[in-house]
Amino acid sequence: MDKTIAAVKALIEKEGEYLFVGVEYGDGTIWVPPGGKVERGESPIQALNREVQSETSLKIEPGRPIGMYHFLKGEKDRGDQVTLTLFETNKVYGNVDIETDHAKEDGITDYRWMSPEQITKNNVTDTLRQLLEQEIF
Numbered sequence: 452m453d454k455t456i457a458a459v460k461a462l463i464e465k466e467g468e469y470l471f472v473g474v475e476y477g478d479g480t481i482w483v484p485p486g487g488k489v490e491r492g493e494s495p496i497q498a499l500n501r502e503v504q505s506e507t508s509l510k511i512e513p514g515r516p517i518g519m520y521h522f523l524k525g526e527k528d529r530g531d532q533v534t535l536t537l538f539e540t541n542k543v544y545g546n547v548d549i550e551t552d553h554a555k556e557d558g559i560t561d562y563r564w565m566s567p568e569q570i571t572k573n574n575v576t577d578t579l580r581q582l583l584e585q586e587i588f
Contacts, residue, residue, distance in 0.1 A: 456524070458535040459499040460486030461511055462587070463543055469570060472506060472549065473561035480560065482573045484537065485509075487557070499538055505553035507562065512542035518582040537582060 462484050463470040471482040487502035489495055499513050517539045524531045549559050565573065567587070571580060 453531050455532045455534060457489040457495070457498075458487060458533050459489060459495050459502065460484040460535060460537050461499055461503050461513060461540040462517065462537055462583075463503070463509070463511060463540045465541070465543055465564065468564040468566050470507070470509075470547065471563055471565055471570070471573070471575070472554075472559045473563070475558040475560055479574060482563070482565075482570075482575050483579070486535075495536060495538075503540075505551060506549065506557060506559060507554070508545055508548035508551060510544040511540045514539035514541060517586045520578045520582055522576070522578055537579075537586075 472485050473480040473482055485503045485506045486499060489498040496513055503509055503511050516536050518537045521532060521534050524533050547562050549562050570583065
């Protein structure tokens with residue numbers, strides 16, 4: 452049975468660039484902000500802190516939510532519906548390290564700090580690109 456999943460991502464800004472992680476997807480890499488699923492009994496902020504730290508080793512102080520979007524997770528847009536909230540984050544502590552077990556389990560293979568121009572030229576989802584263009588850039 453298909454279900455609705457709550458998820459969160461952190462748009463982490465540092466010196467005018469944003470942190471994206473590269474995730475293996477199909478035959479290539481898709482670039483997304485770090486984050487993931489909200490677990491049962493967890494608040495979105497708790498999930499965001501847990502996911503960002505487990506994927507990147509960074510500690511953050513999330514800011515305001517800057518947008519929400521929905522998509523279907525699965526092959527050919529079939530499967531669970533994901534409702535994702537993107538949070539602004541500009542207080543960051545530590546250094547990026549994607550060599551964690553959790554990052555590897557999530558298929559994270561790389562990370563990049565990207566300017567807004569670089570984000571629009573890289574392989575990000577159309578929905579995320581539109582949200583960023585409306586709310587940030």
